[in-house]
Amino acid sequence: MPPRRTLLDDDEDFPMAGALTRAAAAAPDPITLDFGAPPETLFQQLVRHWLNERHAPDILPVQAEVLGALLDHIRRQTDTVQALRGDPDSSEAEHVRIMLVQTEVERVKFVVRSYIRTRLYKIEKFARYVVATPEVQEKLSQTELDHAKRFSQLTENHFRVSVLQALPPHQQGLDDNTPFTPPMASEPDKSHAVIVHAREECPPVRLPDGTTMQMQKGQIVLTPYAVVEQLLAVGNVELI
Amino acid sequence: MASSDSRQYGDLATQLVQESRRSTLTDTLLKYNDTLVRTIIREQRNLEDLINSAIAAQADSAALTTTDAPALLLYQTAILRNKRCLLAYHAHRLDRLKDMYWALGGALPALLADNELRSRMSPHEVDFLREYNTSIMDFRGDFSAELDIAASITHPPRDLHALVRVVRDCGVIETELGTIDFRKGQRFMVRRADIEHLIVQGYLEEV
Numbered sequence: 122m123p124p125r126r127t128l129l130d131d132d133e134d135f136p137m138a139g140a141l142t143r144a145a146a147a148a149p150d151p152i153t154l155d156f157g158a159p160p161e162t163l164f165q166q167l168v169r170h171w172l173n174e175r176h177a178p179d180i181l182p183v184q185a186e187v188l189g190a191l192l193d194h195i196r197r198q199t200d201t202v203q204a205l206r207g208d209p210d211s212s213e214a215e216h217v218r219i220m221l222v223q224t225e226v227e228r229v230k231f232v233v234r235s236y237i238r239t240r241l242y243k244i245e246k247f248a249r250y251v252v253a254t255p256e257v258q259e260k261l262s263q264t265e266l267d268h269a270k271r272f273s274q275l276t277e278n279h280f281r282v283s284v285l286q287a288l289p290p291h292q293q294g295l296d297d298n299t300p301f302t303p304p305m306a307s308e309p310d311k312s313h314a315v316i317v318h319a320r321e322e323c324p325p326v327r328l329p330d331g332t333t334m335q336m337q338k339g340q341i342v343l344t345p346y347a348v349v350e351q352l353l354a355v356g357n358v359e360l361i
Numbered sequence: 362m363a364s365s366d367s368r369q370y371g372d373l374a375t376q377l378v379q380e381s382r383r384s385t386l387t388d389t390l391l392k393y394n395d396t397l398v399r400t401i402i403r404e405q406r407n408l409e410d411l412i413n414s415a416i417a418a419q420a421d422s423a424a425l426t427t428t429d430a431p432a433l434l435l436y437q438t439a440i441l442r443n444k445r446c447l448l449a450y451h452a453h454r455l456d457r458l459k460d461m462y463w464a465l466g467g468a469l470p471a472l473l474a475d476n477e478l479r480s481r482m483s484p485h486e487v488d489f490l491r492e493y494n495t496s497i498m499d500f501r502g503d504f505s506a507e508l509d510i511a512a513s514i515t516h517p518p519r520d521l522h523a524l525v526r527v528v529r530d531c532g533v534i535e536t537e538l539g540t541i542d543f544r545k546g547q548r549f550m551v552r553r554a555d556i557e558h559l560i561v562q563g564y565l566e567e568v
Contacts, residue, residue, distance in 0.1 A: 192504070206550070231514070233507075234508060234509075234514050235514045237504070237510050238463075241500070275489060278489075279455065279488075279489045283485050284447045284451060287399075288402060288444070289405065292444055299441055302445070305448075
């Protein structure tokens, strides 16, 4: 059986009906039906996390491994391109290839940059909340956490010298907790609506009204972020 | 309320917040309104005094009078609201300053070199930008081997690059890829924005 499977894996044009019976015979697990889909490349993974990050109201866990691997790749590609470009014997055809690689590198860089900046934006927006909440800090890289701490300190200083120090002592706090007013440190709004695409069949989730929802693969739903938070963390769904 | 003044507590703070709103709508940084901020801070001290004297009066009469409690609540509400508005105004300005900082790709000297713009900032805001820049430089340093995270993220690269041939030597030019020494006969794949002016001046030619 194993050699047969390898053959099947490579044959993209295999008729669907045949594939179904064969796959079913090989293993009853429906996941084997997906054998034709190529695994996600690093870049595709980053694009998915990038979109998730852009659509989620909360700060998502940093994708340090994907990011690190891609940054290494960018550096290697850039070095190679640099070496080839510096070679006076490079032909016109090689220059075209170099151009293609570089355009691709620029595209990857754009996504990396946007991903980092999206996170940076949220981290600054919720800086005080991040500094006060250890669970959130685990989602950040060390660099991000350092910046969050510095930024929180920086804004606090600014408020202090511009406003607070001139007020009577009673009024100088930055964490007034009064009824009927929102807290002074912004926190992510997890009831924010998101559009979710199920990447695979999902375990059931509980909706705010108490009913449950089970998403089939490929299904697209509009729901509060809090409902799909866990599914997103596992990777069952993606935000679009 | 015995005040003969037609102005109510909180009116000035509303003005301040309206300035923030106008700033957003017109997409400009308005001049830092030092006078208004100071006046509101004076109102805050004034309100605090009123509260203190109301509490003192109440302590004298030993029992809570029906007239004092609503007055206290009113003062307290005004104080909290004013403080919120003051902080919101300053926070909004910081956001605008950060936006401008990023729009220039993190080039702080260029931002501060604009005298007209700088005259609209308070000295504390200039300090804030300087320290913010320091923190961001630290952050950027972590990625500097691969890319500059402060470069534009508004448009995905499409026609960002131009393949150019150097027609005339034009020396060392700063580009996103680092410094490039443009020598006659060489070819480069460079960001169009970096070298647009060199094409115009006839140093480079698009291939």
